Amino acid sequence: MTDALVTFTDVWKSYGQGEAQVHALAGVDLAIRKGEFVAxxxxxxxxxxTSMNIIGCLDTPTSGRHGFLSVDAGRLDRTQRAVLRxxxxxxxxxxxxxxxxxxxxxxxxxxxxxxxxxAGERRNAAMQALAQVGLGGREHHTPAELSxxxxxxVAIARAIVTRPTxxxxxxxxxxxxxxxxxxxxxxxxxLNRDEGLTIAMVTHEGDxxxxxxxTISFLDGKIASQGYEMESA
Amino acid sequence: xxxxxxxxxxxxxxxxxMRSVLTLLGIVxxxxxxxxxxxxxxxxTAKVRExxxxxxxxxxxxxxxxxxxxxxxxxxxxxxxxxDLDVLNKHLDDVRAVSGESxxxxxxxxxxxxxxxxxxxxxxxxxxxxxxxxSLGRAFTEQEVRGGTGVCLIGQTIRTQFFGxxxxxxxxxxxxxTSCRIIGTLGSKGYTGFGQDQDNLVLMPLTTFQRRxxxxxxxxTIYVSVNDGASTTQAVADVSAIMREARGIQPTRDDNFxxxxxxxxxxxxxxxxxxxxxxxxxxxGVSLLVGGIGIMNIMLVSVTERTREIxxxxxxxxxxxxxLIQFLVEATVLSLLGGLLGIALGLGLAGGAAxxxxxxxxxxxxxxxxxxxxxxxIGMVFxxxxxxxxxRLNPIDALRHE
Numbered sequence: 001m002t003d004a005l006v007t008f009t010d011v012w013k014s015y016g017q018g019e020a021q022v023h024a025l026a027g028v029d030l031a032i033r034k035g036e037f038v039a040x041x042x043x044x045x046x047x048x049x050t051s052m053n054i055i056g057c058l059d060t061p062t063s064g065r066h067g068f069l070s071v072d073a074g075r076l077d078r079t080q081r082a083v084l085r086x087x088x089x090x091x092x093x094x095x096x097x098x099x100x101x102x103x104x105x106x107x108x109x110x111x112x113x114x115x116x117x118x119a120g121e122r123r124n125a126a127m128q129a130l131a132q133v134g135l136g137g138r139e140h141h142t143p144a145e146l147s148x149x150x151x152x153x154v155a156i157a158r159a160i161v162t163r164p165t166x167x168x169x170x171x172x173x174x175x176x177x178x179x180x181x182x183x184x185x186x187x188x189x190x191l192n193r194d195e196g197l198t199i200a201m202v203t204h205e206g207d208x209x210x211x212x213x214x215t216i217s218f219l220d221g222k223i224a225s226q227g228y229e230m231e232s233a
Numbered sequence: 234x235x236x237x238x239x240x241x242x243x244x245x246x247x248x249x250x251m252r253s254v255l256t257l258l259g260i261v262x263x264x265x266x267x268x269x270x271x272x273x274x275x276x277x278t279a280k281v282r283e284x285x286x287x288x289x290x291x292x293x294x295x296x297x298x299x300x301x302x303x304x305x306x307x308x309x310x311x312x313x314x315x316x317d318l319d320v321l322n323k324h325l326d327d328v329r330a331v332s333g334e335s336x337x338x339x340x341x342x343x344x345x346x347x348x349x350x351x352x353x354x355x356x357x358x359x360x361x362x363x364x365x366x367x368s369l370g371r372a373f374t375e376q377e378v379r380g381g382t383g384v385c386l387i388g389q390t391i392r393t394q395f396f397g398x399x400x401x402x403x404x405x406x407x408x409x410x411t412s413c414r415i416i417g418t419l420g421s422k423g424y425t426g427f428g429q430d431q432d433n434l435v436l437m438p439l440t441t442f443q444r445r446x447x448x449x450x451x452x453x454t455i456y457v458s459v460n461d462g463a464s465t466t467q468a469v470a471d472v473s474a475i476m477r478e479a480r481g482i483q484p485t486r487d488d489n490f491x492x493x494x495x496x497x498x499x500x501x502x503x504x505x506x507x508x509x510x511x512x513x514x515x516x517x518g519v520s521l522l523v524g525g526i527g528i529m530n531i532m533l534v535s536v537t538e539r540t541r542e543i544x545x546x547x548x549x550x551x552x553x554x555x556x557l558i559q560f561l562v563e564a565t566v567l568s569l570l571g572g573l574l575g576i577a578l579g580l581g582l583a584g585g586a587a588x589x590x591x592x593x594x595x596x597x598x599x600x601x602x603x604x605x606x607x608x609x610x611i612g613m614v615f616x617x618x619x620x621x622x623x624x625r626l627n628p629i630d631a632l633r634h635e
Contacts, residue, residue, distance in 0.1 A: 079553065086551075087550070097541065097544075099545065110549060114546075114549065
C-alpha cells in the first residue's frame with residue numbers, strides 16, 4: 001500500500017482517567033488510498049466521528065500512529081496541523097458551516113486568506129470554484145439568500161478552492177431532501193472521478209454510502225468491516 | 234491580510250451598531266473629558282499669558298504677607314498703608330508709576346437698575362500702572378484723590394448696562410452706601426483668562442474708597458511699574474530693601490510683605506489650572522478603565538457568539554494567531570472608534586467653552602495623538618484576554634457549538 005494517503009496503525013482515542021476511562025477508538029487500523037472515495041458508517045458512539053476528526057487532522061490519537069502524506073500527523077502541534085489542513089484538506093459539514101451575512105464568494109475565499117494569497121488571485125479562484133459547483137452568478141448571495149443545497153455547494157466550493165488532496169465530508173447530505181442529496185453526491189463523485197480528489201465521508205444512509213468505492217463500518221470503537229468486497233470481486 | 238482583518242472588524246462593529254455605541258460610551262466620555270479639559274486648560278493658560286503680557290512683564294505687585302496656617306510665621310502681620318506707598322514713591326528710581334489699590338465687590342445702583350461690580354479705590358498713577366485708558370471725560374486729579382471727593386469712572390460694561398448709548402457724564406450713581414458723580418468712562422479690556430469681566434468696574438479715589446466703602450485706611454495692593462529696559466529682578470530687590478528699612482524689620486525676621494513680578498503670578502495661575510486638569514485627568518482615567526472593561530465584556534460576548542465561526546476558521550487553516558489578531562483588531566477598532574468620537578466630542582465641548590469664556594480655542598495635536606494612541610492601547614489591552622480565549626478554542630468543540 002505505497003499509495004496510501006491516510007493510515008491508522010493501532011489508533012486509540014481515550015477520554016477520562018482510570019475506571020471512568022472511555023475508549024472512543026480502541027485499536028483501529030485503516031488505510032485510505034489516494035484517489036479513493038470512502039464512506040464511513042456506524043451507529044452513533046461507534047467512533048466514526050472521532051476517526052473523522054483525526055483523519056481531518058482536527059484531533060490527534062491518544063496512542064497509535066496517524067499517518068497523513070507520509071508524516072506522523074498525530075505528533076504535529078496545533079499550528080502545524082492548521083498548516084496541513086489549510087494546504088491539503090477540505091471540509092464539508094452537515095450544517096454547511098458558512099459564515100453568516102457573508103457572500104458566497106467571500107466564504108469561498110476564506111481558506112485562501114489564511115494562505116496569504118493576494119486579493120485578486122483569491123477572487124478568481126473563488127469564482128472558478130463556484131462555477132465548478134454550478135453556482136456561477138450567485139457569488140454575491142449570502143447564505144440566507146441560498147437554499148440548503150446551494151449552501152452545501154458553496155461549502156464544497158470552499159473545500160475545493162485550495163485544490164486539496166483530501167476532502168473530509170461529515171454527513172454532507174444530512175440536512176437535505178433526497179433529490180438535493182443525490183445532486184450533491186453527483187457533484188462529489190464527479191470531483192473524485194475527474195479531479196482524483198480523495199474523499200472520506202461519514203454518513204448513516206446506505207444509498208448515500210453506495211456512491212463511495214467502499215464503506216468502512218465502525219462498531220464500539222473498532223472497525224467492523226473494511227469494505228474491500230468490491231476489490232476482491 | 235491586516236487590511237482584510239480591519240475590514241472584517243469594521244463590519245462586525247457596524248453589524249452590532251447599537252451595542253457597539255453603548256459599549257463605547259465609557260471610552261467616549263473618558264477621552265472627551267481629557268480632550269476638553271486639556272484644550273480648555275491650555276486656552277486659559279494662553280489667555281492668562283496674553284493678559285499678563287498685555288499688562289507688561291515689568292509690573293511688580295506688592296501685598297501684605299499673610300500668616301501661614303500653622304501659625305509659625307516668622308513675621309508680624311501688618312497690612313499695607315499710605316506710608317508704604319509714600320516711601321516707595323520717594324525712594325524708587327527707574328519706575329514709571331507706583332500706585333495703591335483697594336477693592337471690594339459692591340452693589341451699585343442707578344435709577345431703578347442695579348448690579349454688582351468691582352469697586353476699586355486708587356490714585357492717579359493707576360492709569361499708567363495698570364494700563365487703563367479714559368475713553369470719555371477725564372481721570373481724577375491729585376486734589377480729588379487727596380480730598381476724598383465723590384467722583385468716579387465707570388467701565389464699559391456698567392456704562393452699557395446703565396446708560397446704553399446715552400451720556401453717563403455727571404450722572405450720580407449709588408455705590409454701596411455712598412454715591413459718586415461720573416467724571417469719565419474707561420476703555421474696554423474684555424475678559425480675563427478666568428472669564429472675569431474686567432470692564433465691570435467702578436474706579437474712585439483711594440481715600441474716597443477707604444472712607445466711604447471700606448471704612449479703613451488699608452491698601453490691598455501696591456503696583457510698581459518699572460521702566461522699560463530696567464531689570465525687574467533688581468526692582469524686586471529694591472522694593473524689598475526699601476520696605477524692610479521703612480518697616481524696621483530685624484535681619485532675623487522674614488518679610489511681612491511679598492513682592493512678585495507678573496511672571497511669578499502667571500506661573501501661579503497656570504499651576505492652578507494644571508492642578509485642576511490633573512484632577513479631571515484622574516476622573517477621566519477611571520472612566521477609561523470602565524470603558525476598557527466594557528470593551529472586554531463585549532468582546533467576550535462577541536467571541537462566544539462567534540464560537541462556530543472561530544471553529545470554521547480554525548478548521549480551514551486559520552492559526553491561533555490569526556484568530557487572536559482578528560479579535561484584537563476588532564477590539565482596537567472598537568476602542569479607537571470610541572477615542573475618535575471622544576476627541577470630536579471633547580473638541581466640540583472645548584470649542585463651546587472657549588467661545589463662552591472668551592478664551593482662545595487651543596486644540597493640541599499632541600494630546601489628540603495621545604488620545605488616539607491611548608484608546609487604541611485600551612482596545613489591545615482589554616481585548617487581549619477575550620481574543621486569546623477565542624484563539625485557544627478547540628476547533629472540534631467550536632464547530633459543535635450551537
